[in-house]
Amino acid sequence: MASSAELVAAEDVLLFVNAAITSTGQREFRSDEPEQHLSLDFLHAYVRINYRPLYAASLALDINDHNAALIVRRLLETAGEATEQERRAEGRLIAARLARLPAPRVYRLFRALRSAKVNNRRTRAIMRDWLAARPDPALDAVKYRAGLKCAARHAHLPPGERSGDGGGDSGGELGDFLFAPGRRKHFTTPLLDAWRRAHYEQGALYELPFTVAEGFAATHGIGRRAFLERIAPRMTRLERLRVQESARTHRAEVAIDLAGMPLTRLASYVLGLPLDDRAARRAELTGALRAAAMRTAGAQAGTWGRVAAVLDDSFSTTGSRQKPRRPLATALACHFLLEALAGSYLPLWTSGRQDALLAHPYGPTPLGMRLLDALEYAPERLVIVSDGWDNAPPGLAGEVLRVWRARLDPERRTSLVHLNPVYDAEDFAVRRLSPSVPTAGVRNAEDLPALVQLARFAEGRTGLAELRAHMDDRVRQFLGEETDGERGAV
Known part of the structure; x- marks a missing residue:
């Protein structure tokens, strides 16, 4: 039977895990945003100080992206509080979790680390490794330009390595694109050159990612309906979902392929439809x-x-x-x-x-x-x-x-x-x-x-030892999955 102290410790950790799964720091039906932030920040500080190994291990659980990024930031900000062994374990978990986070979330995290002046060697190494693993540096440079510039500066990457490829002409070209775009009259990388041409050529913006093209469309005064219908092939599935309300307002045809969509995201899409539309599309949506x-x-x-x-x-x-x-x-x-x-x-x-x-x-x-x-x-x-x-x-x-x-x-x-x-x-x-x-x-x-x-x-019948064993098992599974994925990519 677990002791009362163990039961309290297990309850503390479970409180945090449940919060990290559900809360995104945003307003809920019965509490506003400041309350959510204050409550969540307290739990992060309390569990990090009292149960640091389990705090780091929660990165392997099904917590949401908001809290995963907060945990990474808090661990890097307080690296001096950890032992060498804890830092090694944290480094593996941080790298594995960053590989799963959406790129915009990671770039926001890097900007927060720079603002907080967290610039130790481990932080720079984590940033360099993540940037080096990005599959399409040119896409990141166009789509997340400010974030990539901030990360490159903070990680002390020389211009020839800012693409993550270790140098070469493409690396130098990417460095020019980020830090001196006016230096070149032409880019050999098609996506970078499309961005250059989109400043004065309307057709070029349809070669760009949707979020980037949207800004150029407003600059050129292109109608929303015409823009959405023409840019639709460049949209991701999530972008198609996000523009559905705008598309209906402007009577634009932006088709969505429901096959392969994650279950909860699909449920959110269905609930966003008018009841009459749901009834008319019953077979499709239910299927x-x-x-x-x-x-x-x-x-x-x-x-x-x-x-x-x-x-x-x-x-x-x-x-x-x-x-x-x-x-x-x-x-x-x-x-x-x-x-x-x-x-x-x-x-x-x-x-x-x-x-x-x-x-x-x-x-x-x-x-x-x-x-x-x-x-x-x-x-x-x-x-x-x-x-x-x-x-x-x-x-x-x-x-x-x-x-x-x-x-x-x-x-x-x-x-x-x-x-x-x-x-x-x-x-x-x-x-x-x-x-x-x-x-x-x-x-x-x-x-x-x-x-x-x-x-x-x-x-309330199992103590910290049982919970720790469960979390250790999840960590092994989590890191093993990441290793298999990386091997498959090579």
């Missing part, structure tokens, strides 16, 4: 969601037995201006994933609706009533996806779960887990429904199987 769920489930598809889910679609799933409908999108994606994982499946939405595709934020949160319906189904697994604000009537869900665990199912024949997509800044945690039911933060439904495993540590 795409189910296909994404089956890809995510993989070998586990159909292996979870009899599953019931209580899914929150109350008014609070509206989210915020920065995160519109994000809690509902997570619930919708979890619904389709659980359907794929289950042998038999019963979904129960808090609103009582039967049609998941037409889900929209509505009404109070009668979790207790839905839990009674779910437990009557006698499931092997019961998954609750909710922000935990049970209010119709208040507290019923916690009482149902307490009585169920204590009186009706003390042998734990039914596996219960609560996944919460919203960080409660005031309590430094994701809100729990009952002490007897494990709770884990969730942001992407794709992480659901791993989070169900992590949630067992939140029941």
Whole structure:
């Protein structure tokens, strides 16, 4: 049996991990941005100071990109607090996590490190290695020009090596592009020369990445509809998603290939469509969601037995201006994933609706009533996806779960887990429904199987040793995957 000190330490680390999964420092339905930042910054400082190895190891977990970048920054800023062995372990984790982060996020991190005057040898080496591994330096130079210039200066890269290729004419050309673009009248690299020509030639902007071409289009006074339709082949899948509202406003045709889209992102796209459009495209959208769920489930598809889910679609799933409908999108994606994982499946939405595709934020949160319906189904697994604000009537869900665990199912024949997509800044945690039911933060439904495993540590019966062993195993898997990926690229 774990000691009380171990249980407290395990709870501290789990608080941080749940926050790092759910919070992005942005406004939520019940807390504003300053509250989120203040709460999150405190947790980062507390766990880094008291549990530094586990703080670094959380880079291997399913935390979001915002917190991954914060962890990297805090570790590099406080390198003097770590032992040599800890610095070596941190360096491997940082390099592996940076390789997975989106390039804009990494360039913002590098700018933050420069502003904070973090310029030790290890930091410069990490920056040089990341830049050297970039697959297309010319694309980075055009698309993230300010970020690349900042990183090159901060890492003390000579002009001939700023492309990451170790020198040569292309490296010198890239150096000129970044630091003295007027020096050359022509660039041999097509993308760099397209950027030069786009200043005075409208046709050249359609050879550029969408985000760069968008600025040139405004400069040249090109109409939004004409620009979107012509630049569409140059857009990434995410860019196509982001411009859908603008495309509808300007009646531009920007097609989206739903095949291969990640499950939670696809759910967000579906919820952004008008209800009439969803109904008209029912077969297409449902087929795409189910296909994404089956890809995510993989070998586990159909292996979870009899599953019931209580899914929150109350008014609070509206989210915020920065995160519109994000809690509902997570619930919708979890619904389709659980359907794929289950042998038999019963979904129960808090609103009582039967049609998941037409889900929209509505009404109070009668979790207790839905839990009674779910437990009557006698499931092997019961998954609750909710922000935990049970209010119709208040507290019923916690009482149902307490009585169920204590009186009706003390042998734990039914596996219960609560996944919460919203960080409660005031309590430094994701809100729990009952002490007897494990709770884990969730942001992407794709992480659901791993989070169900992590949630067992939140029941308060396992200590820091068990949690550390779990995290060590995840670190080994994380670093092993990165090594395999790098070998495949070579």
